[in-house]
Amino acid sequence: MCAVPLALVSTPLDSRLWLPFTQMRGFDPSARTFVRGAGVELEDARGARLFDATSSIWTTIHGHGHPAIVEAISRQAATLDHATTLGASNPPAEALAQRLCALTGLDHAFFSADGASAVEAALKMALQYWANLGEPERTRFVRFVDSYHGDTTGAMSLSDIGLFKAPFGAITFETLPYDAMARCLARDDVAAVFVEPLVQAAAGMRLVPIAHYAALRGARKPLLVIDEIATGFGRTGTMFAYEQLGIRPDLLCVGKGLTGGTLALSATLVSERVYAAFLAQYRDGRHFFHGHSYAGNPIACAASLASLDLFQREDTLERARSLAAGFSPRLDRLRTHPSVRQVRAHGLMVGIELHAERLDARGAISAAWRVANQLYEQGHFTRPIGDVIQLVPPLISELATVEAFFDALEVALVS
Numbered sequence: 001m002c003a004v005p006l007a008l009v010s011t012p013l014d015s016r017l018w019l020p021f022t023q024m025r026g027f028d029p030s031a032r033t034f035v036r037g038a039g040v041e042l043e044d045a046r047g048a049r050l051f052d053a054t055s056s057i058w059t060t061i062h063g064h065g066h067p068a069i070v071e072a073i074s075r076q077a078a079t080l081d082h083a084t085t086l087g088a089s090n091p092p093a094e095a096l097a098q099r100l101c102a103l104t105g106l107d108h109a110f111f112s113a114d115g116a117s118a119v120e121a122a123l124k125m126a127l128q129y130w131a132n133l134g135e136p137e138r139t140r141f142v143r144f145v146d147s148y149h150g151d152t153t154g155a156m157s158l159s160d161i162g163l164f165k166a167p168f169g170a171i172t173f174e175t176l177p178y179d180a181m182a183r184c185l186a187r188d189d190v191a192a193v194f195v196e197p198l199v200q201a202a203a204g205m206r207l208v209p210i211a212h213y214a215a216l217r218g219a220r221k222p223l224l225v226i227d228e229i230a231t232g233f234g235r236t237g238t239m240f241a242y243e244q245l246g247i248r249p250d251l252l253c254v255g256k257g258l259t260g261g262t263l264a265l266s267a268t269l270v271s272e273r274v275y276a277a278f279l280a281q282y283r284d285g286r287h288f289f290h291g292h293s294y295a296g297n298p299i300a301c302a303a304s305l306a307s308l309d310l311f312q313r314e315d316t317l318e319r320a321r322s323l324a325a326g327f328s329p330r331l332d333r334l335r336t337h338p339s340v341r342q343v344r345a346h347g348l349m350v351g352i353e354l355h356a357e358r359l360d361a362r363g364a365i366s367a368a369w370r371v372a373n374q375l376y377e378q379g380h381f382t383r384p385i386g387d388v389i390q391l392v393p394p395l396i397s398e399l400a401t402v403e404a405f406f407d408a409l410e411v412a413l414v415s
């Protein structure tokens with residue numbers, strides 16, 4: 001990475017920017033402004049290079065600025081930057097729909113931008129599916145305990161993280177907790193069950209026991225929606241986490257790593273059973289009443305196709321699996337650390353929950369933030385979730401880089 005003159009990149013202290021999930025009072029943008037990314041590193045405005053230890057919140061797959069994705073983006077931008085998909089198609093969107101269906105065994109892909117938009121589409125598809133089939137009383141949704149599906153109103157209603165939802169009761173609706181006993185699946189008012197497979201990332205890399213999914217196998221009436229927005233594209237060792245659970249979705253939400261972590265694109269994939277319920281004469285008004293301006297954006301779809309090619313060309317899944325196996329002894333070591341309450345890990349999704357009460361916050365907003373800030377000083381960028389230090393590295397990270405993260409973490413935990 002080459003240095004850039006600071007005058008060109010520094011952010012003024014009276015920044016006009018309002019950042020997500022960030023208390024802006026006291027936030028100093030000059031301390032955390034990223035100006036460049038290459039491979040597994042981000043470079044900040046002060047010239048420091050940092051290991052992107054959360055893959056920029058679970059998005060980056062092949063590293064930043066991979067030449068194959070950069071090339072695909074620039075070629076597509078010069079060919080067709082955007083054209084609406086409301087009643088029109090484009091070749092990259094067609095090709096990506098084909099690829100995603102081949103990968104998942106599902107039959108059709110509906111594109112949106114962020115993960116939450118894919119979840120909103122799934123919610124509305126499920127409602128309209130049952131309305132189209134003449135069962136309009138199926139209007140309830142089932143969610144996991146500790147679930148998280150995004151920050152728009154429907155996705156928030158499906159989420160179970162009180163802190164995020166508390167001010168928004170007026171615009172969210174009640175959802176039913178999943179009891180893993182098939183009881184909720186037998187109700188005749190349930191439209192769909194939403195699940196996060198294996199790992200509940202936003203809950204602090206909470207691991208869901210595989211037995212929890214057993215009741216979802218086999219025949220059932222409510223639709224099964226699997227949210228792979230955090231877990232998809234190799235993070236748990238398989239392309240999709242549900243492959244390890246013996247369940248098959250009727251609808252599947254993907255986002256984040258879909259473009260390799262380069263552009264906002266998400267998709268709601270559906271089975272033929274779901275798609276067919278929307279086919280009718282125009283005057284019947286059964287088509288899906290939903291869509292976004294940038295749905296199926298050709299540049300984002302081209303980036304995604306390039307990312308999927310890289311999975312094959314660079315054996316990305318195998319690299320991710322061997323990286324996870326390589327750092328597993330470090331996790332075992334942390335499990336016995338007096339400042340660590342629990343280590344939770346599946347593939348490249350790792351949460352290290354601290355005994356916060358045993359650690360000194362030393363003026364930081366919490367002990368976990370003090371540790372994260374110290375890691376930053378040592379060249380590792382992560383963001384705590386409550387008391388949990390997360391490590392979700394890009395799939396192509398070298399073991400030595402991740403070992404260096406653990407070395408710095410061990411120092412931060414004792415100092």
Ligand SMILES: Cc1ncc(COP(=O)(O)O)c(C=O)c1O
Binds near residue numbers: 196201202
């Ligand atoms: C499981 C899951 N679903 C949905 C979302 C929302 O995705 P986005 O932030 O792209 O809207 C997230 C984000 O972390 C997630 O972890």
